[in-house]
Amino acid sequence: MCGLSAIFAYATKAPPVDPGELDRITDRMAPRGPDGRDTWISADRRVGLGHRRLAIIDLSPAGAQPMARGALRITFNGEIYNYRDLRAGLEAKGVTFRTQTDTEVILALYEAEGAAMVRRLRGMFAFVLWDETRRGVLLARDPHGIKPLYYADDGATIRAASQVKALTAGGRCGGGADPAAEVGFLLFGYVPEPHTIVSGIAALPAGSTLWVDAAGRRAPEPYCDHAAFQDDGAGRQPLAEALRDSVRHHMVADVPVGVFLSAGLDSSTLVGLASELQGAGLDTFTLGFDEFRGTPRDEVPLAESVAAHYGTRHRTSWVEGKSFHAKLDAVLDAMDQPTIDGVNVYFVAREAARAGLKVALSGLGGDELFRGYDTFVQVPRLVGKASAIPGRRSLGTAFRRLSAAALRRFTSPKWAGLLEYGGDYAGAYLLRRGLFMPWELPEVLDPDRVRAGWEALDPLGRLTATQAGCEEPTRKVAALESAWYMRNQLLRDADWAGMAHSIEIRVPFVDAWLSRALAPVGAADGPSKRDMAATPAKPLPEAVLARPKTGFFVPVRDWLAAGRIPAERGLRGWARFVLARFSG
16 A cells, blocks of 8 residues: 556656656655655656555565566556466466565566456556556556546646645646535535546546557546446355455455454454454454443444454554544545545544554445445335326425425425435435535535536436446445445545555455455345355354444534534534635
8 A cells, every 4th residue: 555646748848757746746645655755757757656655565675666667667556465366377477576566466467468457456456557668658546446546637747646635735736626526525525536626636437547648648448337246146156255255365465454343244244254364363443432432322342342252452442522623633634635524534543553553454345235224225215205206306396495494494404305306316315415405505605616516517417327227226226325425435535544544444345356246236135234244154243243233423513513613513514614624
């Protein structure tokens, strides 16, 4: 896990790469890579690569980046979990290696197969690869978008990095706040890709590659999308076998691997499976909140019982409001784009770092894979009821205009939009996951920016397109949750909050091989959370199995009310505060 940077002056009119700019971009990502730092600029100064290293595989200096192999050079962020198998296959064909890294395997595989090799990489990754022979760069990102990759192209030079803030630190790209990003953040609590909060900087879409040469930047080319995990299930594998295979691959490292443990089924199952594979001495970490001590929301006692059940080396970190406010500026500095979540990950990653770990497994993705959210029931139910009402769109618009102001005085503003938005999956999902409702946006943001942002973002059109290829209701919801909430909020938050403490967070439930093994993802007859929880050889404690799903709560409302942040409507007040910090 690392931080990457790249500058490619592809047009003849472009000025040469500025070493100072490359340094500024690279150094803004110092927490992502405390174990090493280097840059490389070609002799003609048309391309420059930078890297911050967090050493996980092959800890020797041979693993330093940017790494060269023949006419190729790469800067890479992430882990390739099947690199040993890929390496063995190449060695059988006579290919030789000088390091024990997964990075060199990417280079050797590109030599053999070109850009198509990305389909064979199992892991979380983002990289920029310079091909001297073809005089171009290849940008690539993993199928689920676990690792970020942002770029800015001014028509002559393309710049890329692992963080938006790193690109802006270079001083030569990015303007003001992007209205589409502002609208998306207010709607969902995160910025939907490919938009970023900074105008002129875009995210490379998950599961895609991008080629740039003297002819300019091509369009991103997808090699994997959610449809790849929605086949007919003909190849579905036994659940226990598929889960063990994923956990086994995610534990590949030359440093110890721990687990973030809550009282939920997802992380408890990971602890059970990981303890089977590793044996004694597995490190686990739980985050507790003083405000929840002794209440049903306190996850600490049950998590500690799971740790004792599996004999792990357990550590609990307690957080209270004063800790949050003391670290607020540090949290906002580490937060690469505005989000209403991620605070819990920030503090649990801090605890893992204090214990000396570099890698931790997270149960993120289990709800999307095994239909754990109430959205899997609520959204189809709402669509079914609202769509059956004749003339519901025109009637719903009129009802919303007449009732919205009155309803929000004593209940959620979402009730006003049930008829107008609830009759299709895009609108119903927006109602369920939305933070501010569309009709509220002009009260929070300048109306002209709302109009421009809504048009550029096209949230309802994109939500419709996300699940258009899925016929079954639960599969539609799975597509929406995976491509929107999981990718744009959960995975992005895990990245910035973990890397703020130089912690690599791995997500065994978010794995392309696992998704294909269990496809079609989200199917009503697919494995459930209970099926997942039954996979460890040593069964989970009965108290965990019997515990109703409650979600993971952070006492943000209490913290906001006690500090300098407006406490208006809890997370909505927090969202206003965060957006103001990012939008200036």
